[in-house]
Amino acid sequence: MSQSKQHFDCIVIGFGGMGSAALRYAAMTRRSVLGIDQHGPAHTHGSSHGQTRVIRKSYFEHPDYVPLLLESYELWDELNRRHRTKPETKELLTQCGILQIGPPDGEVVTGVLTSAAAYDLKVERFTSAQISHRLPILKVPDNHEGVFEPDGGFLRVELCVAAYLKQAMVHGAELLSNTAVTRVELGGGDRLRVHTSDGEFTADQVIVAAGAWSSQLLPGLELPLKVLAKQQHWYQIDRVDNKLINEFPCTFFEREDGSHFYVTPELDTLGMKVCEHSGGDEVDDLSQFSSELCETQKSRTDEFLMQSFHHTKSRLVHHSMCKYTMTPDSHFIVDRHPDIPQLVFAAGFSGHGFKFAPVIGKRLVGMLDGEEDTRFDFLKGERNA
Ligand SMILES: Cc1cc2nc3c(=O)[nH]c(=O)nc-3n(C[C@H](O)[C@H](O)[C@H](O)COP(=O)(O)OP(=O)(O)OC[C@H]3O[C@@H](n4cnc5c(N)ncnc54)[C@H](O)[C@@H]3O)c2cc1C
Known part of the structure; x- marks a missing residue:
């Protein structure tokens, strides 16, 4: 030993x-x-694992998470100060903002607004037309709206x-x-x-x-607990205005069918990260867990990308399997x-x-x-x- x-x-x-x-x-x-x-x-x-994790304060899942998030932001900041001993070291947390999009009476938009109101968090509402004007790469249904939270962003996991x-x-x-x-x-x-x-x-x-x-x-x-296999995808598309360099925010989508997808901007030349938060395949035996590309999960993500981002071609440049451990x-x-x-x-x-x-x-x-x-x-x- x-x-x-x-x-x-x-x-x-x-x-x-x-x-x-x-x-x-x-x-x-x-x-x-x-x-x-x-x-x-x-x-x-x-x-x-998988390069990034989204972070946000106005938590649609439940306002009780907000006080924990406010402290988490402080503690990430403290860790970042210890971690970043040289100016060229990458930040742990990048606050590029997050835009959460969905039906105005859906779980995400109403949940974000409820948490923001309860804790006086900074958020801004946008109509579909306003989103198209500000972020022309996005395709947002006319009857959906978005809530932008400037403090949102991603952690380098x-x-x-x-x-x-x-x-x-x-x-x-x-x-x-x-x-x-x-x-x-x-x-x-x-x-x-x-x-x-x-x-x-x-x-x-x-x-x-x-x-x-x-x-x-x-x-x-x-x-x-139930374990779900969840695939993370990185795509390059033939439009470039999704890069961090252009200060593109993280985006989270609630769709008409109730599914949830999210995107983090392209960084480190890997491509934009596109994942489904809903769905996933149940894993009965962890010892048999496969990291092979799951075509079904990829085709759902392809379809989301086509529907939600203006582009003509996309290329999957990387994928990585991960595990969600779900409670009821x-x-x-x-x-x-x-x-x-x-x-x-x-x-x-x-x-x-x-x-x-x-x-x-x-x-x-x-x-x-x-x-x-x-x-x-x-x-x-x-x-x-
Ligand atoms: C695809 C994906 C996307 C996600 N996106 C987000 C996001 O955007 N924002 C967000 O906040 N969260 C996100 N999450 C969730 C978040 O990443 C997880 O909740 C979190 O990482 C869980 O951490 P953990 O320490 O519980 O588990 P893990 O990171 O899995 O750590 C558990 C550790 O225990 C070890 N271990 C287990 N059994 C044993 C044993 N018997 N002996 C020794 N070691 C053992 C394992 O090897 C492992 O290292 C995402 C998760 C996935 C999979």
């Missing part, structure tokens, strides 16, 4: 978006901390994970890659025993941030194990969790310290019981 130390104050299982942030906040408390992941840092097998892991190590955390945790159990007294493919560790406290694998690590809880109501689960109080977990991020990684990571450590924070009450697992 490469790890000489066997006991830690805290072990964090999984260092994707949530685990990397938790590791950093745990290490900052002067605990001895070990992070364990079955893959390496910032890998492509979980849910925290792999850089964010790497920055959190670096900060965790700066504070003394140890990382163990390519090591699968097979079981967590009470191991005598209050200690927890963590069994891995590379031997056994003990810890006073454990954080489980295992993404799509959460149900396997917490079998007794019967978490109501698409709200996250951030909770304490009911029988093992020194074990906390965060799961079921339902395809919209990354932007919250800083507050979730901080909250998991706060829970281990016995801190109350009623802002997270709506994310307790009991609502799924």
Whole structure:
């Protein structure tokens, strides 16, 4: 075994978006901390890869997320300041704005306006004609409108994970890659025993941030999670006014049929990223997960692109499979194990969790310290019981 130390104050299982942030906040408390992941840092097998993650404040999913987002923005900014030691280093967060488009009485436009009004957030409404005038590349149905939020934008997802892991190590955390945790159990007294493919560790406290694998690590809880395979696509099209260089915003579309798609602008010469947020294919066996191009998901995205962006030709330049870990109501689960109080977990991020990684990571450590924070009450697992 490469790890000489066997006991830690805290072990964090999984260092994707949530685990990397938790590791950093745990290490900052002067605990001895070990992070364990079955893959390496910032890998492509979980849910925290694919160049970008959209971030926005006026949250159509529920206004209760807004206070968490306001703090997340501050914490991303703080991380960015530590990460950007040279002017040429890429920013973690780019606030190019986000334009959310849909029927005026649809889930997205009404949800955005509700959250914006509740928290006095800066947003601006546009008719379809106004959108066509400002962003001529977009095709918006006459009966749809858009809400622009200037604070929206995107995070560079792999850089964010790497920055959190670096900060965790700066504070003394140890990382163990390519090591699968097979079981967590009470191991005598209050200690927890963590069994891995590379031997056994003990810890006073454990954080489980295992993404799509959460149900396997917490079998007794019967978490109501379903994993969906979701394809990320990068296209180049024969119009160039979708580039970040022209300050093109992120866009999110609610369509007539209720489907949701989003686009992040072209950056780093890869092409514009186009994904469907709705839909996806259920994965029954994670060990059989395929990263091959799914033609069905691609053809849905092709069709969306044709309908929503003026162009004549498009070319898929890259794709990457990813996992959404869904709860029945698409709200996250951030909770304490009911029988093992020194074990906390965060799961079921339902395809919209990354932007919250800083507050979730901080909250998991706060829970281990016995801190109350009623802002997270709506994310307790009991609502799924
Ligand atoms: C295509 C796609 C687009 C998305 N877009 C957005 C977006 O625009 N905005 C947004 O906010 N969110 C978005 N999300 C959601 C967001 O990316 C996820 O909610 C978030 O990344 C989940 O992080 P996580 O740490 O829970 O999971 P992961 O990043 O998957 O991390 C879990 C880690 O646990 C490790 N692990 C699991 N089991 C074990 C084990 N037994 N032993 C050791 N290690 C283990 C895994 O290897 C993995 O590294 C998107 C997700 C996808 C898939």
